[in-house]
Amino acid sequence: MQRSKNDVWVGLFVMLGAAAVLFLALQSANLLSASFQSSYKVSAKFDNIGGLKKQAAVKSAGVVVGRVESIDFDDTAYQARVTMALESRYVFPKDSSLKILTSGLLGEQYIGIEAGSDEKNLAAGDTVQSTQSAVVLENLISKFLYDKAASGKDAESGKP
């Protein structure tokens, strides 16, 4: 009698643990949408990827359509080669362009796809030609300062 009562409680205990793990996996880590969906790989070359990381989102119109799969350096073109896995249910024209964008002022970087107008669609293994690098804050500031200095000089030399 004592034994079978224990069994029920232990069973409940283990069930509770399984429920907790399930809760952690589904509610906090979102296992279901962590896409086991089929995807196709597309690569692109960027002059500068800034702070882009593996697993970063690939978004089109703000919707996540894929993930960055790998990033490596191409030492013949001196560019970064980024491979992305796009979900199979989304297709994009061949001449779509990629941009590295930042969510918010200091947020994570992600790749934005802007659809082109080609009739053919991107297929697995394709390389996207039109890319735009990440905006590097330092370059932006130095450009701004340089422009400012240049225009200041112009204004001075313009005066008699």
Add this chain to the structure above:
Amino acid sequence: MSWYRASDWGWWTRRKLADLGHAARLMVRLVGMLGVSLRRWRLVVDQVHFLGNHSLAIIAVSGLFVGFVLGLQGYYTLQRYGSSSALGLLVALSLVRELGPVVSALLFAGRAGTSLTAEIGLMKAGEQLSAMDLMAVDPVQRILAPRFWAGVLAMPVLAAVFSAVGIMGAWVVGVVMIGVDAGSFWGQMQSGVDVWKDVGNGVLKSLVFGITVTFVALYQGHEAQPTPEGVSRATTQTVVVASLAVLGLDFVLTALMFSL
């Protein structure tokens, strides 16, 4: 022992080495008894009930309060940077990766480890273990192994419960009381927590801690001096050694998982 005599140092080192070897041998024996314990599943179930179910209340309540505090403190820090919407992510990551396994292991050492040590120490003091030996019943197999495997089984369950309850506690404080947006609380959490990297590593950690704490408790009980003072010293040792081992191992495991 006197610290100025070299021979005492040698004797001390040799004794500690022998203890370590003895502990390792016991560990190997316990691990090797997995099959035997599985065949006598009833013994393990009873111990899971004793170690796990009875620890559930303290684990759940502690988890809830740790979650409350994390919600408050996390909000206090994050709102300085205007990113209080990341509260869910902060709480989930710190609980699942770190606090869940570690704090529940410390509580487990205090709640279940001590009772294991005291029980086995008293069995030894009452010469029950030697009596079993005389009847050709292996006390390691009959007494220690079921407790060991029950502890190893119970610990990940308790840690998972701790983390889950903690996240709900943080939800209560963050979303219900402070008013962080519920959508961003869960959304940021879901996009930032990885099932294998974070949840999986947490479970792995708690499994290692379960082995550590249960083994330390059993070893201390098994090696206790069979006197009232000996048992009390062994119980204290269990808490001290198990806590230090958990915290030390936690660093090693985290560093390992970081590099992977």
